[in-house]
Amino acid sequence: MGSIDLNDLSLKANHWGNFLDPQEFRRQGHMIIDFIADYYQNVEKYPVLSQVEPGYLKKRLPKSAPYHPEPIETILNDVQEHIVPGLTHWQSPNYYAFFPSSGSIAGFLGEMLATGFNVVGFNWMSSPAASELESIVMDWLGDMLKLPKSFIFSGGGGGVLLGTTCEAVLCTLVAARDQMLSKIGRQNMGKLVVYASDQTHSTFKKATQIAGIDQKNFRTIKTSKATSFGLPADLLRSTIISDIEAGLFPIFVCATMGTTSTTAVDPLGPICDVAKDYGIWVHVDAAYAGSSCICPEFRHLLDGIEGANSFSFNAHKWFFTTLDCCCLWLKDPSALIKSLSTNPEFLRNKASDSNSKEVIDYKDWQVALSRRFRALKVWLVLRSYGVEKLRDMLRNHVRMAENFEELLRADTRFEIVFPRNFALVCFRICPAAIGAAKPTQTNSSEKISEDVDDQKRINEVNKKLLESINASGSIYMTHSVVDGIYMLRFAVGASLTEESHISSAWKVIKHHADTIL
């Protein structure tokens, strides 16, 4: 009987303990590494854009969770059979859609370490290494980008790792909002005004909605080809002036370095000059293109940043750090902390309460209380590749985009719609190739109606081209419409993409164009 009891006990201990049993962790962990390595090895075999129909997965999975445990082998088999076909393969070397979500081994390892430690670093004490490493890598990165001293900790500013740009914009907007309301009184909430260009990412509009900014006070400044689709500072100034004359209170401008549609760059210097005259917070959203500034040849695009209040870029876009990871720097973190800090009893501790404020409690720099140890993956990326290889990699993407441009230029059926700034090429089948009428010299109203019809037709052909290419699964691109022009976006940046993929992509595009034209 005694021995049976002992067996029971040991079975029981095993039974309870095994959710994190180190040996079982090791066994299953190695399996998953091989699974993912195989996935990368085979990723080119799958259509880049998933070709499943809406509702496909419900038909394949059971109606409810299993009652009994299932072995990992069965589950991984199901991942391969049922999940992989429903993926759009952002890590495929043939992925050129949206902006890249550039993974890397170092980014992956950092995420694994953070997940393994699984600490909840809301304040310093809850895991000192998480807070301290974050401050350190934010200063390292700030230096690499040659941000003004005032944005990094040693210069009185500071940086934080958030999930996404939307969170960065929301937090800084709330800080700016509260700063103004503390001066003019909360009853003026409905009179706060915010500014962006018609190329600014929709994430800003969403942030203003969440922060309770009256949407009739959301000013969209029109851009044009004349300003390369950058926000015109003079138009910003005149809009601000008329708002002030109307008794409103301008609080925030969202400037962009590298817009989503065409990677246009707003003129930061002039915008900050205008904002300074009226005491307006300027946030610079460099979600995609910010990372390029670690290369000296791109850094001038941030000129004028010294006049801004905050700056962010997404390391999970074009900086080899897996989703999610947005790097935000501020000149005056205390404005953020004032709006976002809470101090419940259960979180109080000696380090946070100390008068010297020698520790950073990052919970007061973000929306949520809980936070993941994101600094690990940034640290691993910076150390594994170093400034040298990171620059090389970005430059290589730019070079491949240049090469793609060359291929386009050599084919008269295509045109590059906007000059390329980084590694995104915006192009289309040109009007001449589809026999679109040239505007004739008749009276102006007739001319316009002809142009509109032509443009519609040109847009339709290009839309058809994109859909036909994406349906093939060979490569995946997305589109945008700027100034009425529908264009195809070819964004180089997937970590696995090499020169040979660019040539293949070009062949695919030509082939589909041949069929359509």
Next chain:
Amino acid sequence: MGSIDLNDLSLKANHWGNFLDPQEFRRQGHMIIDFIADYYQNVEKYPVLSQVEPGYLKKRLPKSAPYHPEPIETILNDVQEHIVPGLTHWQSPNYYAFFPSSGSIAGFLGEMLATGFNVVGFNWMSSPAASELESIVMDWLGDMLKLPKSFIFSGGGGGVLLGTTCEAVLCTLVAARDQMLSKIGRQNMGKLVVYASDQTHSTFKKATQIAGIDQKNFRTIKTSKATSFGLPADLLRSTIISDIEAGLFPIFVCATMGTTSTTAVDPLGPICDVAKDYGIWVHVDAAYAGSSCICPEFRHLLDGIEGANSFSFNAHKWFFTTLDCCCLWLKDPSALIKSLSTNPEFLRNKASDSNSKEVIDYKDWQVALSRRFRALKVWLVLRSYGVEKLRDMLRNHVRMAENFEELLRADTRFEIVFPRNFALVCFRICPAAIGAAKPTQTNSSEKISEDVDDQKRINEVNKKLLESINASGSIYMTHSVVDGIYMLRFAVGASLTEESHISSAWKVIKHHADTIL
């Protein structure tokens, strides 16, 4: 020359391609699995609460990022030498602080798969499997919790995976805010009122700050021992009535199932009844305790939920899914979508534009545009353990907390301050044990001053006990103060904790109490 060029090329390809090179991924991936498995195996050797001093890491790391790449072996060595000492070990079996951040092998594997695929599932098309699996697991989980049909997709509601409770509360609050403003006009923004108890998590206050609710309209309803620190519905009603009489507009009540300090449970039925009478949105925050409702014996604590508008719990707390993962269900997702949707041109696609609305674009259910494939880890947890083992694991934690209670009860120097509801025990050294004066029958004002002095002294002793225990590094607990009483919180829930750890923890506590008393 030709062969040299070829070598150059192959070197170059290797050089560029290797950020995600499958073979190198495999090599480094296996290394990190062993690193983390070793960490779990050795985690009891480290002090649970990190003992480093503020600023320790800056002294150990270089001032800037390296220019040249560093090998993974060096980096992992530094993780061990410099990061691990700065961790507070949330995965240690001797961790009883805050609430658990319960990891599991399945949760870890799911996170790895999501990180490996690294898709950005903002809309259906960007990775159909990500959206579809999320809807499926949210219905599975909803069924496991026996949520009313109206909260799950088949009943007209629906669920989403967010990062944290703060995000869930913020999003639902914004939906409720906008619903009311669309009726009464935005000029009444300053007249919106929100309600919580004095035990509600600070995350709600923060969400109201972000959403622009005037903080003078944040109503904190007082709780007491008489209502077991649950929000008294009658007091809620009278507060609402007086706000309405004052010309204000009540919009939102945050009810809690399992408060942070003592796991008190608000009376959901009566609260929802009150809210219904005045058209107020009720969100039920069950961040910690929600998962317990998969066990029938706890489910009654959610009785009345059918009257609420939304419900959330954190799978990353007590449900073995690594940080971050908050499960939110709503009866009326369209209210959320109305407030949070954006539809920029570059995201438009056939599936989203279709009139049948047959796909879910989860970007419209959350703050950010980008989102991680969190459903994978939930799916892996549900399948790897099944309903059966998940219940067993939760019940085992509850049983260990019961056993800890028994140990406390057997020692007259301690008292259990609040009745235990789940796996958290709130206790302290009792007044008698430190010779605190019993309240004497003198006039009432004298009595109060004596009580206050005594309480202060009792609190000081207990604080000293906690600090002395945590400084030892053997176990880690945190505290709270409710109704003036400072108490130690012993939260069982780390996945590695077994019965033997409870006995050891008790020995540590007794030993430190012996020294202090």
